[in-house]
Amino acid sequence: MTEFTNETIDTDSLPKCEEVQLTPLNSKYWNVMLINIFIFLFILAAGLTTLLILNANARAYLYVLPGIYIVFAVLLFILYRASFKKRGFAVREKDILYTSGIIALSTTIVPFSRIQHIALDEGLFSRIYGLGELKIFTAGGSSGSLHIPGIEIDNAKSIKELLMKQINEAD
Amino acid sequence: MSEAPNITYDFSEPRKQSASGIIIMFANSFQKVVRALALPLILIIVKSKDSGNLALILIAFLCLLTIILALFAYFSYQKFTFFLDEKKQEFIINSGIFSKTSLTIQLNKIQQVNINQNLLQQVVGVYSLEIDTAGSEKKEASIKAIDHATATILKQKLLSRDLSESETIDLQADNQDIESAPPLLKLSTNTLLKIGITTNYGASLLLLTGFIFGAFQLFKDYTEALEIEREQFTQMLSKGITVFSLCFVVVFALIIILATNIIRTFVKYFNFKIIKQKGALAVSSGLFTHKNVLLTPNKVQLSAYSQNYFQKKFDLLNMKIKQASFDSADKEDSKKSDIEIPGCSETERNEVLKMILSRAPTKGAELKPNYRFIFLQTMIWIVFPISVFALLSIYTLPLLRSYLFMIAPYIIVVGTMLYFEFKHHRLYVDEHFIVKKTGIWDVEHEIIEPHKIQAITAKQYFWHKAADVGHLIIHTAAGVIHFKYGNYTHIKSLVNYWTYKIEVSKKDWM
Structure with missing residues (x-):
């Protein structure tokens, strides 16, 4: 494949985003994810039970439905565990990158000079474990924004400070 | 307009709109009310049997409504003021009779300022000025009635931060010069015709179906209200559809689509012009509504x-x-x-x-x-729907079986489309x-x-x-x-x- 017409830069020598050492999310965040999964599964189970009790036709599937439910739950755990392990972020000198995804692994890079504003969110469960979610917004709308959960709150605050400083410097 | 004293263009004091703004505001609210009330009113008139008293009540009601709306328009005109705070570099719009709103726009957040004119504004001789901002929240400001000179100068002031008085006058003079300069691009009637023939079939089709459905619904409402025997009509409909008339309908629809396309293009893009203006592009167009955008x-x-x-x-x-x-x-x-x-x-x-x-x-x-692109699309658009269709027709709906031959043309059409999608x-x-x-x-x-x-x-x-x-x-x-x-x-x-x-x-x- 032909490379770019710009001879002055050797594209191979550019810093590579795929070789960056990613900081994994705080291990406590797995607990937060677990709580969320359990809540979801609980609501689903409640729905299924009411269906089985109220609808006579559904009772024909008395063993099939819980079976599917269990398979689904196990799959959910495996997928989320895999996704948790793959997630990670890195703050470089001039940009921040975040990798996430369950089936598709996606890496998004936001240069500091393109950040519009930053928010630090503390959810109910995250707060119990002393974690926060860093939200980085660009002019690219919601698709071009980064939401990095599971960062220790003090760490998140210092990253936010750092980014704020970088943005102001860019101005 | 160049003789007018500079005081006229001083925006640091709160200003009202042009007095004819009352008419615009009145017309706007009147239009809204009429739109909301038209159908119910017609139904009331049609359904009620005794007519003498009702007509009187209705006329009284309409008069009252008009007076209220006029008063409303007058007061909102009185309360609507705007001014430019040059020190803070802010443009402020105050409005509202009962609940007051004050909208502050920072000048450096302004994306563009548009001067437009709709049919009524053309009659009254005023323009509307709209300000697009680059805020993360939705903020949009518009002044509904303003004369052209004020609008142009305000626009320049809003877009050029920190201008002294003399520069403004220069700009004004420049503006007039430039407007007489030859445009960068101008669409002739011939081009508009070509555009109408070749583009936007989809949009016109949607518009047309929307219109037909709307008309049909309205027709249904009325026949119900008037208690007309609808059976005659439906019989006529079902009898009339033969192959010949179907072809006729298709051709007719095509002609209508083309015609609406051409008309739409003319209304929207009549006298379309792009003019170079101080490093920016001024785009203007429209048959009834003049649209003016600075880029x-x-x-x-x-x-x-x-x-x-x-x-x-x-x-x-x-x-x-x-x-x-x-x-x-x-x-x-x-x-x-x-x-x-x-x-x-x-x-x-x-x-x-x-x-x-x-x-x-x-x-x-x-x-x-990669070729996987076309592979997945083929799965989604060809393999999946055809297998569902085939299974349905074989096991549950034997009626569909006579349409199985449709699969071949479907594959050809969709396959070609997918191929071009991949190729492009x-x-x-x-x-x-x-x-x-x-x-x-x-x-x-x-x-x-x-x-x-x-x-x-x-x-x-x-x-x-x-x-x-x-x-x-x-x-x-x-x-x-x-x-x-x-x-x-x-x-x-x-x-x-x-x-x-x-x-x-x-x-x-x-």
């Missing part, structure tokens, strides 16, 4: 042009120029800040692009998607531009400059890892550019390259 090149985020087979024969191109729009960056539909040039030749396109991008865009190294899905990259080509019938090229990128995402499904296939998503302030099924190693190197370009470049994205 500043460095605020343009994405420019696109598209062409279909017929347009190619006529050397016609459709262009879209998108500016930053914060609250709707994710929506696909066309926004107000987008500027559409319905038809231009290739040379004119190059002129406009050169103006916006400061050099004619070039197509760099070509990136092709390309990304061209060089030092200055990223060009994305897409489309089945209308082939579109989207052009962005690397420094307009807000964020970049590289994405890969785990089953594509071995094949080294992945997706690229470029986020800009005017939407997303998606290149699917590319060579992942190459995509990653591009991501690194663009990140480098953004971080090294001193150019701001806006």
